[in-house]
Amino acid sequence: MDLKLINSLESLEKLFQTRMNDYDLKLQKASTGAVPAHVDISTLSREFNDFKAFVWQTLSQMKTQIELLSLGLDRHETMMRRKVLLLHGIPENKNEKLHKSIVEVFTRNMKLPEICIEHINNCHRLGNSQGKVRPVLVRFCSMEHRNVVWDNKTNLKGTPTYMEETKPQPIAHC
DSSP: OHHHHHHHHHHHHHHHHHHHHHHHHHHHHHHHTSSOHHHHHHHHHHHHHHHHHHHHHHHHHHHHHHHHHHHHHHHHHHHHHTTEEEEEOOOOOTTOOHHHHHHHIIIIISOOTTOOGGGEEEEEEOSOOSSSOOOEEEEESSHHHHHHHHHTGGGGTTSSOEEEEOOOOOOOOO
16 A cells, blocks of 8 residues: 555656646747747646646545545554553552563452463553652553453452553544
8 A cells, every 4th residue: 555655646746747847848938939929828828727627636636545544544543542451550660570560460469360471562651750650551462351451450449559441532634
């Protein structure tokens, strides 16, 4: 898809450049008097209007393609966010092994021995350390493991730790 889009844009660029060079040559000929001005000006005007309509049509198609790409990207990001949970209240230590700390919460506090480090794709703290305990974003490898953890969140009652799903981000349209 990317290569196809790049090739399409390159061919449009070449076409635009060729047509603009043709118009420049015709304008130069008409201004020097090489051909009768009234004959060439009307032809040039008609060709220019055709070219202008073509450019507007092309820009409209490009806008549509960009909107579709943006929508596809948004859908992809939404799907990626589905595998994410936020954990709050995990104590922050200098030189911490965050993956191990998270798995320990899952196995010890949530009684989920089947969840291990290999089930976590990525985890990191959000924001800057300003004396408060920062939340931890946990991205799971599969929805299955994420759902097992989410379904057992009630086991965290009575602990300083709680979890939430990530909130969907608003879609920005141009």
